[in-house]
Amino acid sequence: MVARRKKRAAQPGAEPPGVLASPPGYSAVPIKFSEKQQACHHLYLREHRVREGARSAWPQKRTLFVLNVPPYCTEEALGRLLAPCGSVQSVELREKPDLAEGPQEPKSVFFHPRPVPGFRVAYVQFQKAQGVRAALALQGPLLVSTESHPVPSGVHKWIRDYADSVLDPQALQAEVDAFMEAYDRKTAEEEAQARAEEGVPDEEGWVKVTRRGRRPGLPRTEAANLRVLERERRKRARKELLNFYAWQHRESKMEHLAQLRKKFEEDKQRIELMRAQRKFRPY
Template sequence: MQKISDFHVLPITYSSQATHYMYIRAHASRPKPGAVDPLPADRTLFVVNLPPDATERELKTLFGKFGTVERVSFAGHDRVQAILEQEDETSEEEEGNVDADENGMDEDDSDGEDVQAKKQRKKVEREAKVAPKVVPLPIAALRALRPTGSVGHIVFASPQHLNASLAIPAASLPLKWPKFKATSSAEPSGLSHYIARHKALRPPLTAIKEHADSSMEVFEYKQAQASKRNSKYRKGEAIVDEDGFTLVTRGGAYGQTLGGGVGVASKKFMQEMKNGGRKRKKKTTSKEGFYAFQVREKRIKEQIALKKAFEADQQKVEQRQGKRFKPY
């Protein structure tokens, strides 16, 4: 194989007219002080200029000719993920030990749980089951396109497999890029990828309608739940007005007083009582126009007033007619 600096040149062909070049060498581990490198230096192959649409399955098939490939890492993402997984495993083990001790201590105390808390938990679980969910839009299985010149790591099962990948005879080059049948589960590549992406970005109207309708149902459900939480009416609670009196309401889900008892006067009412009581407007006992004779008398008075006004207007007109303009 041809070498450039420390890298071996690995040509691969998609067809008789398309050739792609990758550059490979053994991975040199350079972890930070106190950090652990999840990629073993004696079994990892460092690859530069990966094809933009390369998948883990294709790379495992390509380098599987030289030995068993354990996993493939793209652009260092899997290295960070492996470190995080190791940290999570250790933290889970510690939490598991703590939880085991706590569970052993809380088994006896679980029976003494508050009844109200149990009811609240069951209510939340029941609402979670009844709550509507958003119907997602259809998602097509498309491969991830990486930038040109991206790097990756191929982890083999043994160091011999790594040495075999670095000592490929010139007669075996260039390597053929693996191609899978259209009936397999592999994501589309090339022009088929962009056609599938175009179709995925334009789902059918029925799917869009279901997604929009379900989204509106979820929104309305959340609005209804928020209005219930902010409402002053609570089931099983008495409703007390500003004067401290319990309001008598009809039965039902809201405003139903189960416990009874006397309502507690508000602070505003108590303060007003200290200041000499509330000043209320005097209400008139008689209601105008309540009885039939009052309506008749009112109409008669209106007719008399209109007649007097008409006569007064007639007198004014007659007085104006008797006056004439005399310039001399």
């Protein structure tokens, strides 16, 4: 076992003892939550690059891609850790890497569920390309929570999360009003565009017909609903299968024959009565 370890350490390109092997193309930077913590956590950094022909709104050579960001490391804390490398323009945390897109629009804190806390990835944008190169050459360990910038944990973190879960009615009303204004504006633009396109033939000569101008349907009254239900009941009754079984069919035929015989006997009696009442009256 000792000889095998010596042989592995003697191989060219092998990491020296005590140094964590980082993924290919990444630089490992150790961080700690605080000075009291003994174990180190490692962030893996590399310059953000996309494949040739792929679109990305993140600026090339000025964006740093970070893997293995722990849950307690916020965007503010990550920006503070990398601030000595250069002026940080923006920091965005995501649940998974998405290289084909740029910064996302901020989501609503009221109508979007909060992500499950876990390890995430980050995109850090510097104002100059020198910041990316300086971040790749960082030596740790770096402290996330310091005396000047403490990160809440334990009971303090639970209290903060509970306070954040209580909604502010004024902020909620302001966001709802802003959403409705944007929706009304978009609806008005779509109606104006449809009104402008109505009656104008396209390249192939087709004319677009819209529903604008139709009278909106009036809500049904209770009497109208009852009439509709009665109509549906009669329709279902007509669709029901009569005499589905063979014994039902035989019984219906026998009942029909019995009614015919009864009617025949009644007709015979009526004819006999008429013959008995008939008399010869010459004058």
